[in-house]
Amino acid sequence: MPEAPHTIDAETPAVQPDDQEPTATAAEAPTGFAAMALHPAVAAAVNDLGYETPSPIQDRTIPALLEGRDVIGLAQTGTGKTAAFALPTLSAMAELGRATDGPHALVLTPTRELAIQVAEAFTSYATHLSDFSVLPIYGGQAYGPQLAGLRRGAQVVVGTPGRVIDHLKKGSLKLGSLRHLVLDEADEMLKMGFQEDIEEIFAATAGSQRQVALFSATMPGSIHRITKKYLDSPVEVRVESKTTTGPNIRQRYLTVMHSHKLDALTRVLEIEEYDAIIMFVRTKQATEDLADKLRARGFTASAINGDVPQQTRERTVEQLRGGKIDILVATDVAARGLDVERIGLVVNYDIPHDTESYVHRIGRTGRAGRSGEAILFVTPRETHLLRQIEKATRQPVEKLELPTVEQLTNSRIARFAGRITESRTSSDLTDIRPVIEDYIQAHDVTAEEVAAALAVLVLDGESLMAEPLPEPKARTTNTRNERHGQKSGMRTYRIAVGRNDRVQPGGIVGAIANEGGLTSAQIGAIDIRTTHSLVDLPENLPDGTLNRLSRTKIQGRPIDLRPDKGRPGRPYNKRSNDSGGYRGDRDARKPGRPGGRDVSRADAKKSFRRND
Numbered sequence: 001m002p003e004a005p006h007t008i009d010a011e012t013p014a015v016q017p018d019d020q021e022p023t024a025t026a027a028e029a030p031t032g033f034a035a036m037a038l039h040p041a042v043a044a045a046v047n048d049l050g051y052e053t054p055s056p057i058q059d060r061t062i063p064a065l066l067e068g069r070d071v072i073g074l075a076q077t078g079t080g081k082t083a084a085f086a087l088p089t090l091s092a093m094a095e096l097g098r099a100t101d102g103p104h105a106l107v108l109t110p111t112r113e114l115a116i117q118v119a120e121a122f123t124s125y126a127t128h129l130s131d132f133s134v135l136p137i138y139g140g141q142a143y144g145p146q147l148a149g150l151r152r153g154a155q156v157v158v159g160t161p162g163r164v165i166d167h168l169k170k171g172s173l174k175l176g177s178l179r180h181l182v183l184d185e186a187d188e189m190l191k192m193g194f195q196e197d198i199e200e201i202f203a204a205t206a207g208s209q210r211q212v213a214l215f216s217a218t219m220p221g222s223i224h225r226i227t228k229k230y231l232d233s234p235v236e237v238r239v240e241s242k243t244t245t246g247p248n249i250r251q252r253y254l255t256v257m258h259s260h261k262l263d264a265l266t267r268v269l270e271i272e273e274y275d276a277i278i279m280f281v282r283t284k285q286a287t288e289d290l291a292d293k294l295r296a297r298g299f300t301a302s303a304i305n306g307d308v309p310q311q312t313r314e315r316t317v318e319q320l321r322g323g324k325i326d327i328l329v330a331t332d333v334a335a336r337g338l339d340v341e342r343i344g345l346v347v348n349y350d351i352p353h354d355t356e357s358y359v360h361r362i363g364r365t366g367r368a369g370r371s372g373e374a375i376l377f378v379t380p381r382e383t384h385l386l387r388q389i390e391k392a393t394r395q396p397v398e399k400l401e402l403p404t405v406e407q408l409t410n411s412r413i414a415r416f417a418g419r420i421t422e423s424r425t426s427s428d429l430t431d432i433r434p435v436i437e438d439y440i441q442a443h444d445v446t447a448e449e450v451a452a453a454l455a456v457l458v459l460d461g462e463s464l465m466a467e468p469l470p471e472p473k474a475r476t477t478n479t480r481n482e483r484h485g486q487k488s489g490m491r492t493y494r495i496a497v498g499r500n501d502r503v504q505p506g507g508i509v510g511a512i513a514n515e516g517g518l519t520s521a522q523i524g525a526i527d528i529r530t531t532h533s534l535v536d537l538p539e540n541l542p543d544g545t546l547n548r549l550s551r552t553k554i555q556g557r558p559i560d561l562r563p564d565k566g567r568p569g570r571p572y573n574k575r576s577n578d579s580g581g582y583r584g585d586r587d588a589r590k591p592g593r594p595g596g597r598d599v600s601r602a603d604a605k606k607s608f609r610r611n612d
Helices: 040-048 056-066 081-096 112-125 143-152 161-170 186-191 195-204 221-230 258-271 284-296 310-322 355-362 380-393 405-426 432-443 447-459 505-516 543-551 601-606
Strands: 006-009 071-074 105-108 134-137 156-159 180-183 211-216 235-238 249-255 276-280 301-304 327-330 343-348 372-378 490-495 526-528 533-538 597-599
Touching: 040 081, 040 112, 056 071, 056 081, 056 211, 056 235, 071 081, 081 105, 081 112, 081 180, 081 211, 105 161, 105 195, 112 134, 112 156, 134 143, 134 161, 143 161, 156 161, 161 195, 161 505, 180 195, 186 195, 186 211, 186 221, 186 505, 195 221, 211 221, 249 380, 258 372, 258 405, 284 301, 284 327, 301 310, 310 327, 343 355, 355 372, 355 380, 372 380, 405 447, 432 447, 505 526, 505 533, 505 543
Parallel strands: 006 235, 071 211, 071 235, 105 156, 105 180, 134 156, 180 211, 249 372, 276 327, 276 343, 301 327, 343 372
Antiparallel strands: 490 533, 526 533, 526 597
């Protein structure tokens, strides 16, 4: 019988920026990631990404996993769990070489979005590993690309439990070479009814010498039973996050497509004035690229990163402090210990993947009681990271509205008029006046035409008229039918699980989204009854999607999804405005009478955390 876990409490302190500039001597021992026994190729990728100090969950779990121990990590979303299991897994794989009979590592996630995110993280950490491939597999995606990827021999497979089971039964996924099994957000997977699938996967890997890492935000009885049954003397790491941000820092975010970040940034800076600004990006190369582009647009900007010599770094910081430059573009590591009183704005040009980095970054402003501003750029696909930050810091981030075209145009005209006034009042125009007067007489033109031509020369191609910035691409949703509260283009389907099965709205949303390949926006109202539930979905579901969803399980039971035809012998009725249920069903909710549970998609999503 597996032994009880050895527990390590790793409390995350309230994050405060360093007040001292970092100093180092040749005699000092390496710290942080540099002190961990990561494979050199993995360590090089960590350095490229600018990581220096591991988060508490990483600091405690990476050494244990490198030693070959099973690990239970109890930590909230946004604490850096992905790197905590990906880095030691890749280090071990780099030592072993390529697998011959299936993947070396299998990572289970509750949602397809998280599967994609984890796969992308593995790819970024494996940039210096040769012949490496990672494959995400999840419901809703065609089998063809997944089968091809498995035949090519993916070394890491990241997938949702249902689709992993499908491939195991087809024989397309072989686990003969498996060395690492990771359960990410295990509590969410169990809430969504994947316990049977998870136990089946454990059974399929029972003969292998696999190491298990299980990460969960909570430790319910079901998780405890799994760890007791399948993990061998695990190390248990608990991280209590207390990350907070300063109350005197105004935090705002802007949703913008990646290709329009620079335009959006310059528009904000045209309208809002700041003394000095620090901008954070993820990579060393990005610091140089962004600084170059800002200088080309007329800003005084410099870059610092891990490759910049200490002497150059100190000189650049002094230039920022003395007002010779106004914008500093930096990586997290390069900005460590930076304290410049002039900094009034921190821009997260690239959103960080962990909340500790976010708090460290924006802590560069609003220090010693001063007020500060922080702006966070979020692409449409990074919205989940914004939610993680808000949840971890327990503070909402205000939405930033881009300046309007009219505001930008007026601002540009006012600045240009100011340049004219400054030149007129501070320059000696005695010699140039006769030249202009002679030109007007010789060419029979007005003074206004000459002034306009000179303005074009001065502007050198710059326009005073602003153009609208393209809107971020968003998922489209159908408008709701006001009469019945149901989206147009939707119909109601019946699934064979209900209150008696203790089904939760989040479990329904998760199962349908993952296995049916639907977005959450395509899932309408959910009505949980005693023995079954009703859910609004697109009325023209493809046969393949309908067949997959018919076989999908929640709480271990097939949901047997099919179009709802109402109570036998009674005509089908739309939902009434007052009941929110279906007339003719004895469980339908009526005013003043308990009954069915009608849950909107928005309410269901509250209990369905989609990403790490």
